[in-house]
Amino acid sequence: MRSPAPSAPAVRETSTVTIRPARLAGPAPYAAALVCLLLAWLVCYPLLMTLLEALGGPNAWTLGHLGDFIHRQDEWMALWRSLWISVASVVLAGAIGVPLAFLFERTDFPGRRFLGAVAALPVALPPLVGVIAFLFLYGESGFASRAVQGLFHLQDPPWHLAGPGAVLLVHAYSMYVYFYLFVRAGLARQDAALLEAAASLGVSRLRTLFTVTLPLLRPALGAAALLTFMTSLASFSAPYLFGGGFRVMTTQIVASKLNGELGLAQVETVMLAVLAILALAAMRRVEGSAGAGGATGVRGIAPARRRLASPLARGTAFVLGWVMAAILLLPHAVLALISFVPPFTWTTETIPPVLDGRNWTALVTKPEHLRPVVNSLWMAVAATVLAVVLGLAAARLAAVRRRGVLAGALEWLIALPWAVPGTVFALALATAFGVSQPWLGRFVLIGTPWILPLAYLVRNLPLTGRGALAGLRGIDPALEEAAASLGADRWRRLGRIVLPLLRPALAAGAGLAFITALGDFVTSIVLYTYDTRPISIEILSSLRLQDLGMAAVYGVLLMTASTAAFLLWGRGEAR
């Protein structure tokens, strides 16, 4: 799951704190260089190797694979589909998320708080789980389809959940949350005095919306749009399961690799990586200008929520809110229900005829069912611990040496894996660690239990590293200076001041990293071995074996873990 990196922790600030660059004796330069090298080896090196091998290097330079890519129409088709699907996802997600944000931030009606929280739920659902929940609900033999079929006595299912429409449906469902959360936060930050100023100047409400409110939301809208675009560009689960013949870049890469066209897969990987890095660069520009754009000097008080006065409006908002909640919660509920359907008992009925706990018992009693859970758990824990340590080290070094070249490099290195689609990383790791050239830093890790934790670690670095960096920047440097003036050396300052203050940010980052690794599908499908098969791969094989109940059991496990981590993250974010 791709989620916005957690921001600064809830550090209590006494008042407006002037942040001066920390100039306490920093760690020795070689420490920064060492961490930088390690990160470069983990993050950049595999990508670089992929680029080299895509060009046939270093032994047989060729533009042949590139030529293949350029001359094949289906490659351009895939690139074009990735692009338009992403743009369409942005439009759809914005169309849903922005009005919802206004509804929950600017108006008040019964149940607003609860429904407002429910509206953020899809962000906690791992993509693959969301996809199978949709499958169980709206798929050809899903609940909704069966209900409609039964209601109208149709011969065939009323619709097919396949192709671009299905992909877009899943994207809209899971990605509107970015717009919803970003715009809500943006609205909460706006100063009520600005609206009052507009009103006192005789400007109508509608004109104020277009001339004041929306322009001020531009950074939030821009950030949400880019995040949605990049998530959609990297999206794999939905096109893989619903796309069918409709191939986008991510599924095309995996298909090429399965066809044995490794060179072509590498070219595709490079293309997608370039696209994603361009998007990241655009994102950082938006982030950079957000600070300047939002400058109205003093932060005022957000406008009071408008209580919907007319009973009709209140009633409408109430009903719409609950309908929305039902729609949003339905996939979760369906997943939970199906986890109680024993294998091969549900065929043509609208409602499953038998419900019992057989699947859950099987999970605990049959080693082959428990194995993926154990695998995912240890791999996620190992990857998370390492990602926290490495992310914290990099963030600390980048924060202390904030103006140096190394600091900039460190920041880029911990942000990069966040922009690069999981498929790209998976293929890059497969390329870099598929041969043994120890003198070049290449080892055979493919086929060993170590490749997946390594992949999860790299993918999760941004969650822990960016979170830690934001957290570190939120800590008043005077606190560390105060500790130093009281005689605390570097390690005591770290242990007693920095780490305790950073705990919310680290916990949030670690929580997100853990659930991302636990539910990972996109890198796993490229890199797993039978012995290290994670939960997501087992979900897929359960589906293939028509064992829907077992797939749902795993889905519920991931969903529960994700929701728990989301609550933890939410707590870390709370002010």
Added chain:
Amino acid sequence: MPPFLILEGLDKSFGSQAVLRNLSLEVNAGEVLALLGPSGSGKTTALRLIAGFEAPDRGKILVGGEDVTALPPEKRHFGMVFQHYALFPHLNVRENVAFGLAGRKLGKDETARKVADALALVELPGFEARRVGEISGGQQQRIALARALAPEPRVLLLDEPLSNLDPTLRERTRRELLRAVRRVGITTVLVTHEQEEAFHLGNRVAVLHGGVLHQVAAPEELYERPATRFVAGFVGRASGLPGILTADGGVRIGDVIWPGLPAPDVGTVPGTPVELVVRPESLAFSSEGDRNALAGRVVERRYAGSATFYAVELAMGREVEVLASAGAAAEGDTVRVAPAPGGLPARIFRAAPEVLQLEDNPAGPPHVP
């Protein structure tokens, strides 16, 4: 006895910007020295150099004869109170105050006793278990002081310690701060941009401007005999009048000659263009017949309770400020202004280029921010 804290020729630049130039200062044991200056004067940088948070580009810092220039802050054994206090938000009052005692290998009871002593010193006994977030700003300031003093540091550094308090609280807290510092008798360096604070707390005051030390002196001397034009304008209120030095040491301003005390660099050459800087209480309204008075018109009357200030636009184009009784004049009155008999002598400075420019600028004398 030699000075306890010595700054020797400190230079500091950030990038291409020189923030401190050749700063030398001496602080005696047990003395409170106030670093006074406007923002950007380098006073905070000077304090951070002393604390060890920044390293000087050149120069030395000595404490009790020991060169500490290369020592990191944690080895200097100085106490510091930060502008925003920098109390550790995740620790309670006891843990904050005890933080600096950790390296001492004290027993539990000994630590508790020292914490209690420090809290008693700042008159907040029994506050040990309070959370930092639940005490008031003034109390936070005192806890910060207790935390800095608990490890018995060699030097106490105060960075604008009162600027974060609202004005009504500030004066009381200032008195409490002074009491605590005097009771401990610790050598103290204080940074402030407020003259009143510097005068109240400092045995001596060092005035910095543009990274350059202008004068170090006791408050009285600073006010009565400012060494530079900047000090005269920054410390207290003052108006400047351009003139020419006369043979008998006075200053000719138009038709009149007013007396004054020349600053060290003025010299005695008659005809030197100078600026006479005069405090409001050194001027008075005089009678119609006074031949040594300058004519003008009251453009503003400012009643401040114990005193009333009159802004007078002189016929020659300058504006001066006069302190007089509340009923002395009204806005729009035509008046005559002369040196007050027995008042503080005006100060004569060499005319700076900007003084000459000011003649075209009717905005009046440069007021102290």
